[in-house]
Amino acid sequence: GNSVTQMEGPVTLSEEAFLTINCTYTATGYPSLFWYVQYPGEGLQLLLKATKADDKGSNKGFEATYRKETTSFHLEKGSVQVSDSAVYFCALSDRDSSYKLIFGSGTRLLVRP
Amino acid sequence: GAVVSQHPSWVICKSGTSVKIECRSLDFQATTMFWYRQFPKQSLMLMATSNEGSKATYEQGVEKDKFLINHASLTLSTLTVTSAHPEDSSFYICSVSLRGPGTEAFFGQGTRLTVV
Numbered sequence: 001g002n003s004v005t006q007m008e009g010p011v012t013l014s015e016e017a018f019l020t021i022n023c024t025y026t027a028t029g030y031p032s033l034f035w036y037v038q039y040p041g042e043g044l045q046l047l048l049k050a051t052k053a054d055d056k057g058s059n060k061g062f063e064a065t066y067r068k069e070t071t072s073f074h075l076e077k078g079s080v081q082v083s084d085s086a087v088y089f090c091a092l093s094d095r096d097s098s099y100k101l102i103f104g105s106g107t108r109l110l111v112r113p
Numbered sequence: 114g115a116v117v118s119q120h121p122s123w124v125i126c127k128s129g130t131s132v133k134i135e136c137r138s139l140d141f142q143a144t145t146m147f148w149y150r151q152f153p154k155q156s157l158m159l160m161a162t163s164n165e166g167s168k169a170t171y172e173q174g175v176e177k178d179k180f181l182i183n184h185a186s187l188t189l190s191t192l193t194v195t196s197a198h199p200e201d202s203s204f205y206i207c208s209v210s211l212r213g214p215g216t217e218a219f220f221g222q223g224t225r226l227t228v229v
Contacts, residue, residue, distance in 0.1 A: 043221050099210070
């Protein structure tokens, strides 16, 4: 079945550091890929998405590229801020799973001033 | 995008009582809503798919009689935790989405349930 694997956290960085959160997936079809962010005490918000191979999703300085050859969708940001501290979830959906979202385990990011 | 509102944001109840959580799609007619459960520092676990006008579809291992779902209109789904126990304490989140490739889901702000 479909699945998503994320790097374990927590990830602790200093402000302005470079961020990478790894995400790989397993899917039988051609999934759409998403990154969601959850700030403390809140629900999830879509951060970015990509619907086909080589697509790059970007938002708020975050980027992720849909790599079919490596089945990856790594999240990157060149310079993190304290306000980026949150939990980040990689997710996929496709027709084989009736378009239900399948989430990775989440990666907690803590950015220190 | 769709705006999803959950109520209440948090609730404390006594063991053995039932709690109802509402999920409203404010600007979008949702034939399908999803209910998730999230344990501390863990990912979201899909509990069930709520279908307007018909029975919910539960994921394997989720007790139908424990977690009653009603989706009576295109804008409202409710989750009732019946005879709650401390192990039911968790963060419950609903979402709505169109079905189809590349369509994102929109989430409510979540409900933190504490059973004492």
